[in-house]
Amino acid sequence: MRANIAGAKSSAMNYRAAFEAAVAQVKGEGRYRVFADLKRHCGDFPTATWTLASGAQRDVIVWCSNDYLGQGQNPVVLDAMHHALDDAGAGSGGTRNISGTTHHHVELEAELADLHGKEAALLFTSGYVSNEAALATLQRILPGLIIFSDELNHASMIAGIRHGGGPRKIFRHNDLEHLEALLKEAPADAPKLVAFESVYSMDGDISDIVGTAALAKKYGAMTYLDEVHAVGLYGKRGGGVSERDGATADIDIIEGTLGKAIGVMGGYIAADAVIVDAIRSHASGFIFTTSLPPVLTAGAVASIRWLKEHDEVRARLQERAATLKRRMAAAGLPVMPSVSHIVPVLVGDPVHCKLVSDLLLSEHGIYVQPINYPTVPRGTERLRFTATPFHTNEMMDRLVAAMETLWTRCNVQRLGGQAA
Numbered sequence: 001m002r003a004n005i006a007g008a009k010s011s012a013m014n015y016r017a018a019f020e021a022a023v024a025q026v027k028g029e030g031r032y033r034v035f036a037d038l039k040r041h042c043g044d045f046p047t048a049t050w051t052l053a054s055g056a057q058r059d060v061i062v063w064c065s066n067d068y069l070g071q072g073q074n075p076v077v078l079d080a081m082h083h084a085l086d087d088a089g090a091g092s093g094g095t096r097n098i099s100g101t102t103h104h105h106v107e108l109e110a111e112l113a114d115l116h117g118k119e120a121a122l123l124f125t126s127g128y129v130s131n132e133a134a135l136a137t138l139q140r141i142l143p144g145l146i147i148f149s150d151e152l153n154h155a156s157m158i159a160g161i162r163h164g165g166g167p168r169k170i171f172r173h174n175d176l177e178h179l180e181a182l183l184k185e186a187p188a189d190a191p192k193l194v195a196f197e198s199v200y201s202m203d204g205d206i207s208d209i210v211g212t213a214a215l216a217k218k219y220g221a222m223t224y225l226d227e228v229h230a231v232g233l234y235g236k237r238g239g240g241v242s243e244r245d246g247a248t249a250d251i252d253i254i255e256g257t258l259g260k261a262i263g264v265m266g267g268y269i270a271a272d273a274v275i276v277d278a279i280r281s282h283a284s285g286f287i288f289t290t291s292l293p294p295v296l297t298a299g300a301v302a303s304i305r306w307l308k309e310h311d312e313v314r315a316r317l318q319e320r321a322a323t324l325k326r327r328m329a330a331a332g333l334p335v336m337p338s339v340s341h342i343v344p345v346l347v348g349d350p351v352h353c354k355l356v357s358d359l360l361l362s363e364h365g366i367y368v369q370p371i372n373y374p375t376v377p378r379g380t381e382r383l384r385f386t387a388t389p390f391h392t393n394e395m396m397d398r399l400v401a402a403m404e405t406l407w408t409r410c411n412v413q414r415l416g417g418q419a420a
């Protein structure tokens, strides 16, 4: 007998039709995702070769990378990775407990603890896994834990909170009055955790860490902060917005990624040693999975050490982002208000959003991915640009000129609300 998802018997479930319907639904809403096939040019950031379905190849400028500082190509990082590969080989060979803890892992956890001014840190295979595992495990360690979660928290935080299965209260985005009202309603003696992010990467706004931590303290709650889009980018040594705002000590658990500004891959939490030890001992998503390859951990160590010493690249990033926002606004393009390095431009319709993105790529050699539902709410579909220290004025000139042309041609809303 041959397995056939078409389903031969009339009474049987038509599996193929169900899968086709799932794809058709996404296509019908204009938010079917097509991945651009890119090969980044090492040593020539932010350029890449784009391979089309036909097999043809074109050079493009990447405008939406989360490798915000080009650390994925920093020679210091590459050297460390080459050395680790030659020294220690390809994979780690096991879970952390069963032969998978290399010296590079130990070094990286110490480096991360130091970066955030915490006693300890714990590595996970990605930022997603760190959020999912830590937030679910906290609910097991603290029975009855009530999690107060910002409504715009990342999917990985939501997954962890849901997986834990305990009570959760969603507060309006960055709304401390609403958070306080919810904290006040909860039993005074219940364990509580406020979970939020520093830089919200789709809007580019930044939360009030000091204010949130003060509220948490007032109501006896712990704090959990996702600094994924801020690590390496904010604070004198790249310790994130909590470092910039002098609030490191007010946050109980800081979570981050090694995959964005650090330029490699992996995730982590940093906290008091006892918190890290408890999560290390109970988190399934930490325990039962092969640890990161030493190549990655060695690259991350080199990247973090370099970033601690090079505050000037952070200043340059902010200057580039401010310049891009200014130039786009001057051209009447609807740049969304952002106080961070993120430059979102509102389109407001998934079909338009994809069309503009497709034309930027095919006609102008400019790559920016459309951001559609469910990543952002429907009606707020946007293009999200990231200007790095390596994006030149000439690249910005080309980008703004191309956007102006397409905004007119595709009849997308400009500033002031009128269609061009």
Ligand SMILES: *Cc1c(COP(=O)(O)O)cnc(C)c1O
Pocket (backbone or CB within 6 Å): 126, 127, 128, 129, 131, 154, 156, 197, 201, 226, 228, 229, 257, 258, 259, 266, 267
């Ligand atoms: C990307 C992202 C993550 C996940 O990090 P990865 O290392 O890419 O898995 C977590 N939180 C936020 C806010 C993110 O944007």
